[in-house]
Amino acid sequence: xxxxxxxxxxxxxxALIGAAAVAVYLWDAPRHLNGPSGSTAVGITLGSCAxxxxxxxxxLSLKRRxxxxxxxxxxxxxxxxxxxxxxxxxxxxxxGAFKTGGTLTTLLWVLLGFVTLSxxxxxxxxxxxxxxxxxxxxxxxxxxxxGRQLENIRTLAEQVVIESAGSLExxxxxxxxxxxxYTPPEPDAxxxxxxxxxxxxxYLKPFLEGDPGSQLAQTDRAASLxxxxxxxxxxxxxxxxxxxxxxxxxxxxxxxxxRMMIVLFAWxxxxxxxxxxxxVLAIVHAVVALRWKGI
Numbered sequence: 001x002x003x004x005x006x007x008x009x010x011x012x013x014x015a016l017i018g019a020a021a022v023a024v025y026l027w028d029a030p031r032h033l034n035g036p037s038g039s040t041a042v043g044i045t046l047g048s049c050a051x052x053x054x055x056x057x058x059x060l061s062l063k064r065r066x067x068x069x070x071x072x073x074x075x076x077x078x079x080x081x082x083x084x085x086x087x088x089x090x091x092x093x094x095x096g097a098f099k100t101g102g103t104l105t106t107l108l109w110v111l112l113g114f115v116t117l118s119x120x121x122x123x124x125x126x127x128x129x130x131x132x133x134x135x136x137x138x139x140x141x142x143x144x145x146x147g148r149q150l151e152n153i154r155t156l157a158e159q160v161v162i163e164s165a166g167s168l169e170x171x172x173x174x175x176x177x178x179x180x181x182y183t184p185p186e187p188d189a190x191x192x193x194x195x196x197x198x199x200x201x202x203y204l205k206p207f208l209e210g211d212p213g214s215q216l217a218q219t220d221r222a223a224s225l226x227x228x229x230x231x232x233x234x235x236x237x238x239x240x241x242x243x244x245x246x247x248x249x250x251x252x253x254x255x256x257x258x259r260m261m262i263v264l265f266a267w268x269x270x271x272x273x274x275x276x277x278x279x280v281l282a283i284v285h286a287v288v289a290l291r292w293k294g295i
Contacts, residue, residue, distance in 0.1 A: 010083040018090050021046060025094045036097045038289060047095035051286060053084045054279050061272060082123065089116055104285055111278040118271040125267060129260055146258055150251060154208040157247050161200045164233075164240040165193035168200060195232040196240060199225075204244065208251065216248050217255075 028042040029035065037043055060081045092112055100106045161168055203225060207214035216222045226245040230238055 007079065007083075010079050014083045014087050018087055021049075021091060021094055029097075036094075037099075038095050038097070043095050043097070046091050047286065047289075050088045050091035050095060051279075051282050053088045053091070054275075054282055057081050057085050057088075058275065058279055082119070085116075085119060088112075104281065104288070108278070108281050108285055111274060111281060115271065115274050115278050118267065118274060122267050122271055125264060129264060146254055146261075149254055150208075153247050153251050153254075157200070157204060157208060157244055160240050160243050160247075161196055161204070164237050165197035165200075168197065193233070193237060193240075195229060196237065196244075199229050199244075204248070207248065217252065219249075219252065222248055222252075 024042055025036060025046070028040065032040060038047055060077050089112065092108075096105060100109055158168060203214065203216055207216035211217075215225060222245070226241060226248075230241050233241060
């Protein structure tokens with residue numbers, strides 16, 4: 001979800017509700033000799049509202065797991081999740097008169113702070129990741145299909161090499177280097193495609209198999225290697241060289257997408273369990289507080 005001008009209504013509504021809650025809190029505070037607390041009628045109301053919002057925010061993850069739920073638009077749910085979740089921090093503070101209290105209350109504050117900060121981190125990720133994907137991964141695909149796409153790239157590369165060199169099993173010779181001079185064979189000679197086969201074995205195959213140290217993983221170095229390969233092949237095979245270079249670039253794009261998605265999934269693994277833990281502890285806190293008033 002992008003934070004832009006379309007969020008102005010949600011921001012205004014959140015500010016107005018927050019201001020109303022503060023006004024009620026300030027109006028009620030002088031009426032109690034020991035000051036405001038979570039055990040007063042206003043305190044219980046504010047705490048109940050905060051818990052209700054937490055449950056609503058948790059419902060977003062349930063809605064995503066049940067696609068056939070047609071209750072509102074996903075965009076609306078997400079905006080409500082963000083802005084009402086932010087409002088929860090204020091309501092919890094007003095509920096407890098901004099005091100830590102006992103061990104359970106302190107733990108709730110810690111969890112609430114952690115969930116809030118991780119939520120802000122998620123918002124930042126959603127501000128930048130889509131733009132990064134748009135510019136660095138033009139051919140973005142579904143994360144679940146990345147493995148298949150990478151395998152397809154490998155298959156296509158092998159087909160190009162076979163069509164150009166006749167076989168992947170080229171004789172083992174010295175690796176191609178952009179710094180070495182090479183005299184290509186006659187254009188129509190059978191061995192004209194041999195440099196492509198050697199290139200595949202020495203550079204392309206390890207890269208397509210996921211070797212993190214492959215020189216083809218570096219854009220500049222890959223460009224130099226493919227430029228050297230072009231000088232070693234006749235013009236009729238330059239199209240094959242360019243196609244291999246294009247396939248390598250596509251793989252680099254998918255690898256960048258995978259790294260970005262791993263960051264996003266890592267955030268979810270942190271934020272979601274912490275949120276559920278917060279809700280469980282909040283319910284426990286509510287039950288304990290209602291049963292043993294003042295504890």
